[in-house]
Structure formats: structure tokens, C-alpha cells
Amino acid sequence: MNMGQLSLLEQGIAVLAALVLFTSFALLAQSRLTSAIHSFAWQGAGVALVTALVAFSSHTPHLYLSAVLTLGLKSLLIPWMLHRLVRQLNMERLVENITHPALLLLTGAALVIFSYWVSLPIEKLGLGNTRNIVAISLSVVLLGLWMMVSRRQVIAQVLGFMSMENGLFLAAVASTRGMPLVVELGVAFDVLVAAVLFGIFFFHISESIESLDVDRLNRLSEREESA
Amino acid sequence: MSAFWLVLMLPVVGSFLLALTSSLAVSGWLNVAFCALEFLSSVALAVQVHANGSLSLTGFQIDAFNVYLIMLTTFVGLTTAIFSRPYMKDVCEQGRLTRKRMRLYHAMFQMFLFTMLLALSSDNLGILWVAVEGATLATVLLVSLYRTPESIEAAWKYFILCGVGIALALFGTVLVYFAAQQVLPDAEAGLSWRVLYQHAGELDSRVMSIAFVFLLVGYGTKVGLVPMHFWLPDAHSEGPTPVSAVLSGLLLNVALYAVVRFKMLVDGSLQSTDTPAMAGLLMMAFGLLSFVVAVLSLQRQRDIKRMFSYSSIEHMGLMTFAFGMGGPLATFAALLHMLVHSLTKSAIFVTVGHASHIAGTQRIEHIRGLIRTQPGVGWGLLLGVAAIAGFPPFGVFTSEFLILSATIQSWPWLTVLLLGGLGVAFAGLFRNVQPMVYGAAPEGQVAVSANMLPVLVHLLAVLWLGLAIPAVLFGWLNDVTVLIAGEGL
Numbered sequence: 001m002n003m004g005q006l007s008l009l010e011q012g013i014a015v016l017a018a019l020v021l022f023t024s025f026a027l028l029a030q031s032r033l034t035s036a037i038h039s040f041a042w043q044g045a046g047v048a049l050v051t052a053l054v055a056f057s058s059h060t061p062h063l064y065l066s067a068v069l070t071l072g073l074k075s076l077l078i079p080w081m082l083h084r085l086v087r088q089l090n091m092e093r094l095v096e097n098i099t100h101p102a103l104l105l106l107t108g109a110a111l112v113i114f115s116y117w118v119s120l121p122i123e124k125l126g127l128g129n130t131r132n133i134v135a136i137s138l139s140v141v142l143l144g145l146w147m148m149v150s151r152r153q154v155i156a157q158v159l160g161f162m163s164m165e166n167g168l169f170l171a172a173v174a175s176t177r178g179m180p181l182v183v184e185l186g187v188a189f190d191v192l193v194a195a196v197l198f199g200i201f202f203f204h205i206s207e208s209i210e211s212l213d214v215d216r217l218n219r220l221s222e223r224e225e226s227a
Numbered sequence: 228m229s230a231f232w233l234v235l236m237l238p239v240v241g242s243f244l245l246a247l248t249s250s251l252a253v254s255g256w257l258n259v260a261f262c263a264l265e266f267l268s269s270v271a272l273a274v275q276v277h278a279n280g281s282l283s284l285t286g287f288q289i290d291a292f293n294v295y296l297i298m299l300t301t302f303v304g305l306t307t308a309i310f311s312r313p314y315m316k317d318v319c320e321q322g323r324l325t326r327k328r329m330r331l332y333h334a335m336f337q338m339f340l341f342t343m344l345l346a347l348s349s350d351n352l353g354i355l356w357v358a359v360e361g362a363t364l365a366t367v368l369l370v371s372l373y374r375t376p377e378s379i380e381a382a383w384k385y386f387i388l389c390g391v392g393i394a395l396a397l398f399g400t401v402l403v404y405f406a407a408q409q410v411l412p413d414a415e416a417g418l419s420w421r422v423l424y425q426h427a428g429e430l431d432s433r434v435m436s437i438a439f440v441f442l443l444v445g446y447g448t449k450v451g452l453v454p455m456h457f458w459l460p461d462a463h464s465e466g467p468t469p470v471s472a473v474l475s476g477l478l479l480n481v482a483l484y485a486v487v488r489f490k491m492l493v494d495g496s497l498q499s500t501d502t503p504a505m506a507g508l509l510m511m512a513f514g515l516l517s518f519v520v521a522v523l524s525l526q527r528q529r530d531i532k533r534m535f536s537y538s539s540i541e542h543m544g545l546m547t548f549a550f551g552m553g554g555p556l557a558t559f560a561a562l563l564h565m566l567v568h569s570l571t572k573s574a575i576f577v578t579v580g581h582a583s584h585i586a587g588t589q590r591i592e593h594i595r596g597l598i599r600t601q602p603g604v605g606w607g608l609l610l611g612v613a614a615i616a617g618f619p620p621f622g623v624f625t626s627e628f629l630i631l632s633a634t635i636q637s638w639p640w641l642t643v644l645l646l647g648g649l650g651v652a653f654a655g656l657f658r659n660v661q662p663m664v665y666g667a668a669p670e671g672q673v674a675v676s677a678n679m680l681p682v683l684v685h686l687l688a689v690l691w692l693g694l695a696i697p698a699v700l701f702g703w704l705n706d707v708t709v710l711i712a713g714e715g716l
Contacts, residue, residue, distance in 0.1 A: 121433035134405075141398055145391060157387060164394045172401045176408050179401070180415055182286075183353030187397070190360045194390065197364060201371075201383060208376035217380045220461045 009057040013050055013174065017136045020046040020170060021112070024143040027163055028108050031096045033155055037082050040159050043140075044074030047166050051173045062181045063173065069188050074166060078195045082155065085202050089212065096153050104150055108143055115139040133174035140167030154205055154212040158198045165191055230275055231282065231289065233268035234297065235348065237261055238341035246334035249326055251319060254333050255312035261337060262301070262308040265344075269294075269301040277703070288350035288421050291706040296484055297347050299566060303476045303573050304340045306681035310577045311336070311469035313678050317584065318467065323373055332372055332467070339365040339473065346481050352400050352418045355485055356393070359449065362478060363389045370466035381461035388458040389448055396445025396485075402438035403492070406430045420488060427495025435496040439506050442489045443513065449482035451540045452547060453517040460528075463536035464589065468580030471532055475539040476573035480565055483543065486510070487550050491711060494553075510551025515644065517544030522648045526655040530589050531579055534659060535572070538615060541652055542568045545645075549630045550711075552637060558712040560629030562704050563696075567622035567689050571614045574685035578607040581677040582663065591659050596668025601675070605664045607682045612660045614689050616653040622692030 006014070023043035030036040048071035055063030086092055098104060115138040122131045144167060147160030169187075172179050179187075202212065209216045241261035248254040273294050276282050281290040289297070319329055339362055346358035363386070371382035400418070407417030410429040416422045423430070448455040463471045493506040521540035528534035542564065549561035581604045586594040598605030614621035627649065634642045692700075705715040 118437060121437065134402075138398070141394065148387065148391065154383075161387065161390055161394075164391065168394060168397050168401065171398060172404075175405045176401065176417075177414075179353050179404060180351075180418060183351065183357065183418065186354060186357030187360075190357055190364065193361075193364050194386075197367060197386070201379070201386070204371065204374065204379045205383065208379050217383060219377050220380055220384070220465070 007057070009053060013053050013057070014132055016046055016050045016053065017133055017170065017174065020050070020166070021136050021139055021143075024140045024163060024167075025105065025108060027159060028143055028147050028150075029098070029101055029105055031098050033086055033091055033094055033096070033153065034083070036156060036159055037079050037086070040082075040163060041075045041079040043163055043166055044070060044076075044079070047170050047173075048075060050170060051178070054173050054177060058177050060177050063178045065181070066173065066178055066184050069184070070169060073188060073192060074162070074169075077192075078162060081195060081199055082158070085199055086155065089202065089206055091155070091212070094153075096151065096156060098151075104146075107150075108146060111142040111146060112139040115142060134171060137167045137171035137174065140164070140170060143167075152214050154202060154214055157214065161198075162191070162195070230268050230271035231284065231287070231348070234265060234272055234301070235341070235344055237265045237268065238337045238344065241265075242334045242337035242341065245337060246330055248333075249330060251316055251326065251329060254329065255316060258333050258336060259305070259308045259312055262305040262340070265340065266298075266301040266305045269298045273298050283350075283421070286350055286354070287348050289348055290710060291703060292710050293347045293484070295562075295703060295707060296480060296565075297344060299480070299569055300340065300343050300347065300477050303473065303569055306684060307469050307472045307476075307573060307577070308336070310472070310580070310678055310681045311467075313676060314469065314580055314584075315467065317676070328372060328374075331368060335365045335368050336469075336473075339369065339478075343477055343481050347484065350420050352403065352420055352423070352488075354418075355420075355488075356397055356400050359396075359446070359482065359485065360390075360393050362481070363393060363449075366462070366466075366470065366474065366478065369470045370462045372467055372470075373465070375465070378465040381458075381465035385458040385462040388455065392445050392448025392455055394445070395441045395448075399438040399441030399445055399489075402434055402441065403430075403489075406434040406438065406496075420492075423492055424495065427492050428498060430492070430496040432496050432500045435493050436502075436505055439489060439493045439509070443486060443506075443509055446482045446485045446489075447513060447547075450479055450486065450543050450547065451517070452513045452544065453520040453540065456517065456521075456540050459540060460533045460536040463539070464530050464532040468532075468576055468583075471536070472573040472576035472580075475536065475576060476569040479539060479543050480569060483546060483550070483565070486547070487711065490550065504553070507551040507553050510547050511638075512551075514544045514546070514548030514551055515641070517541070518548065518648055519544075519644070522652045522655070525652055528659075529591055531583060531591050531594060531659075531663070532576070532589055534591065534656070535575055535579060538652065538656065539568075539572055541648075542572070542615075545627070545630060549633065552633060553712060554633060554637065555708050555712045555714050555716050556629060556636065557633035559704060559708045559716050560626050560633055562707055563622070563692070564626035564630065567626055567692055568615075570685045570689050571611060571621070571623060574607070574682045574689075575611040575615060577682050578604055578611055578679075581675060581679075582608055584675045584677075585672060586669075591663065593669075594663045595666035596664075596672065598664050599668045600672045601677060603679045604677055607679055607686070608660060609664050610686055611682065612656050614686060616656050617649060620690065620693040621686075622689040625693050625696070 026039040051067035116135045119135040144160045144164030148157045276294045342358045342362040367386045451459040490506045525537040549557045583589045617627045709715045
């Protein structure tokens, strides 16, 4: 596919989607929690901007609402909540020790290639830009998943989770001009409730194990059962 | 129509009302009353649907398949509420819970029922997703209710694992919507199950098969399929017992319901390709794997609730396998198995709740001599386990027998695996249950105030289903089979 054949708006969408993917990598490798939260906020802003552009180019007014919703929720409210929690739990200076940063990022790159491979069949539908967007959003989803697997801090896991949601949202917006409004509102509501729950859990976890390191959540395991 | 709105709105009203009620005596009864009303209106709904064939409202679609699960949901909800009233009061009096958290418990119990009913009745695949995610959020709070480090850890695991799973399911849903937009004249209707099913043959088969993988892994996490099952034993063992009963009896069914609905779509779209049975084969593989792993893990459990949660994984695996195999016989068997498993498993968890109250622990080696201390609980556990292990004349025997017959017809060599697995599961269950029921009771073990009515009702129903399936129910399940498999028994 030749980028030059696309309209200026579509090119803009593609560039922004690529930037969202870039913030995913930034999230993955960011060892300081506050900086990771900032990367997440930028990712939310990127997704909101893509949504607004898609709304403009395809004349779907309800997408403007989703754009505002995403901006408010993903790039302002949730990062703000996380920031406050980090401050309350005295973790502003905390730097997570990432053991193999190069391996972490290389696996991330492999996941992006894998996503492109998975979305190959969609290219055969001949829908120009769509394949790129589906592949990028799947990459964002998988990178979020990878972040949850590889990072040990509870807050990093939550960021991974939320960035997965960003990837899903990107897929819905860019490949299908957004889901019906009622579904989007439902999803946004679920995300909000989940964010609040995460906040509550931070306190419970830090109370019960005196840290937010998932490795110390190890009371329930099959090994202990058989001992 | 009004019956349907009652079914859907009662739990919402109940949830808010119970969140405001602080008196323990009142809220327990209020919970039971709301569940009873929900059950009655779901019966009315079932009668309506039975008379008309199906019921379509804007955004909702009730046919034989979901009305059967709606009734099962409200029924198990009711009996669990009856059990939970004295049980949770006891827990509260022991000081493990504060009043405030009892309010949370009751409100979330109703909220959980609401999300289940919404997921079952919605015609919109997006709303189905929202409801299943909502159920996760409601049950996370229930699992962490005791606020012990273990329960917090279990709830966190559950939250993260199911959150990730369900996110993948959303990606699958987006892909389905994408495929629908390419063919449907009205793009907005692209998530309506009714519309999609009519156009299943036109949906792009490549996109649909990618979507199904995501959907199966996503909703499969909630079904408890191996290897995405790790949340299940923890959540079941650390949450309050009534929650284990509804998790095993209801939540897993609803997730499986979602998988089956999507399988029907994908089957339709793959019909003319060279891999028409791809969805079914995937489900069979996941189902068998879950079955085998669960049967083996069952053997080494030391915690009574963990053991039975592995038994849930085993049975969900069996159902997924049967639904995947397809065809009228296997589908009918899987539907029947869904019903009898829900009834039996919730009865077992109720009994287990009492048993661990008597012994003061959930460790299997410390639970002894139930039948001497409190014969009702002892017999309940013994009969419940006999039923779940597939002893005739209980209903589980019937459905497992039908699943085996279907397997012999289409995949004869897998029968060996299934039979062997059932035998191993049976051995594991009885090896542990026998001393719990008959062993010498420790000194000073006293009976607790137990409410065995729900257990009795459930086990009698399962027994009845094993001896004779009532003609109404047979016709009903047969209608569902026609809906799913294209033809009846």
C-alpha cells in the first residue's frame, strides 16, 4: 500500500496510530512509575485524537462524544487518579528494577510483527488503511498484555491493563467507525468502575503485603497445597 | 413483556435497596424476597416464551436457549439466597464481617444476578460483553469480601486474569462487528445477534475465524478453560461460600453461553470453506485439555472448596467438548449437563459451607465425621458427590452417558480418554469425601444451625432428571437443540 494514495486525513490517522504504538513501547520500558503514568496519559490523548479525526473524516458525529470521553477518562481522569494514589502510597521515587530491558523490548517488537501476520487476511479484503490500524491496535493490546506479564509492580500491571483497553478502543474506532454508542458508553462505564476498583485494591494489597510487588502475592499456589 | 422487564429490573432495584438497608435481619430476608420475585417473573417469562416461540424487544431477544438459562439463574439465585441468609448472619456474628460489608455483599449479590440476566437476554453482542465484564467487577468485590490477605490475592488474580481475558473477547467482538459492516446494509445493526445470525453465511470467513480465536480465549477464561483457569480455584476457595455456589452454578454457564452463541455465527460463516468445523474442533481441544488437567489436579487438593472448584473446571471442559462436537445428541447432552451441573454443584457448595463451619476449617484432613456430628450435612455431601461423580440414578449420569454416546458415534477413540478421566475424578472425590463423612469426629465437634432445604431441593431435582426427564423440559431442551444444532433429537 502506498501512503501517497491515501487522503491527508487518513495519513494523519496512520501517523497518530503509529504514535500510539510508540507510547506502548515507552510504557513497556519505563521503570519510573510517574513517567509510565505520563506515557499512558499521552497514549490516551493519541487515541482520542485518532477518534476525533475518524469522526471528522467519516462524518460520524457520535464519535466526537467518544473522543471527548476517551480524552477525559483515559488521558485526564485515570492518570490523575493513579498519580494521586502513587503520592498517597509514597511511591513517587520508586524505580522498578527491570531485569532484561533489551529482551523485554525485543519481545515487544516480535509481538508487533506477529500482529501484522495475524491481520494478513484482513488485507485481502482490500481495505487499504484498515489492516494497518487493526495490526497496530492488536499490537497495542498484546504489548499491554506483555507488560502485565513482565512487570512486577501492581501499578505497572494496571497500566498494562488500561493500555490494552486503549488498543481495543483504537481497533473499534479505526476499523469500524466506532461501536454503537450504547456499547461504547457501557465499555467506558466498565473501565471507570474497574479503575476505581483498582484504586481500592492498591490500598488493600499494600496493607496486606506491605508493598505493591506482585511477586509477594504468593500465598495461594498449588505447590503449597501439596506440601 | 412485563415479565421480562420485571426479571431485568428487580435485581437493580434490589441492589440499590439492599445497599441502603443496614439491619441484618431485614436485608437477609429482603434478599430472599427479591430472588423469589425474580424467580417467579422468570417462570412467567418462560411460560410466555413457551407459548410464542420467542420474544423480541428492541435490543433484547429471548428464545428457548436463553430463557432456559434465565430460569436456571434465578432459581439458583433464589436457593443460594435462602442459604446465604442464616449463613452470612453467622459469619457476621463471628466477627469476620462488618455491617457495612454485609450491605456490600447483598447489593453485589443482586448486581451480579442483574449482569447475568442482562448478558443472557441481550440481543447485542457488545452489551453481552459489557454485562460479562460487569459480572467480573461485581464478583471481584464479593471474592475479596473477607479482606484477608488470601482473599485479596485471589480477587486480584481473578480481576487481572478475567480482565485480560475479557479484553481479548472485546477484540474478537470488534472483529465480528468489522466483518458485519462489510456485508450488512445497516451498519448499526452489526452487533445484533439476530441480524448477524441471518447473515452468518455472508460474513467473511477469514475475519470470523480470527475473531473466534479471540472470543474463545476471552470468554473461555471465564468458563475456566485450561490454561486460563488459574483464577478459578483461588476465587472459589477464598470467597464466601454462597459466592462459590453462584460462581460455579451460574457465571461459568453464562460465559459458555457466549461462546456457544459465537460458535453458531462462526459455523455459519465457515460453512463453505474447507475448514467448516474449525470452531468446534477448537472447543473440543480446549474442553478435553481442561477436562484432563482438572481431573488430575483434583487429586492433589487439600482444601475442600479448591477440590470442588477443580471439579467445576472438569465439568465445564466436558460441556465445552460436547458443544464443540456439535450435532443434536451432543448438544442436547451438553445442555442437560449445564442444568444438572449447576444444580448439583451449587448444592455441593452449600453443603461444603456448612461442613467447613462445623469443622472450623476448609482443610480436608481436618474435616471428619460429619455424618455423626450432623447427619444432614454428612448425607448431603455424600449424595452431592455421588451425583456429581455421575452415579446413576442422578441426572449427571444421564447427561454424561449421552455425551459418551455422542462421542462413540463421532470420535470413538476419545471415549477411552473420557471414561478414564471420569473414573479418575470419581476416585479422587471419594477418596477425600469418605473420611470427611464417615471418619471419627474430633472431640467437641458440634452441629451448627444448617439450612439444608436448598440442597434437598437441588438434589431431588437432579434425581428426578436422572429418573425421568419431564416431557415439558425435554421438549424445551429439544427446541434449544434445534436452535443450536439445526435439528432435534
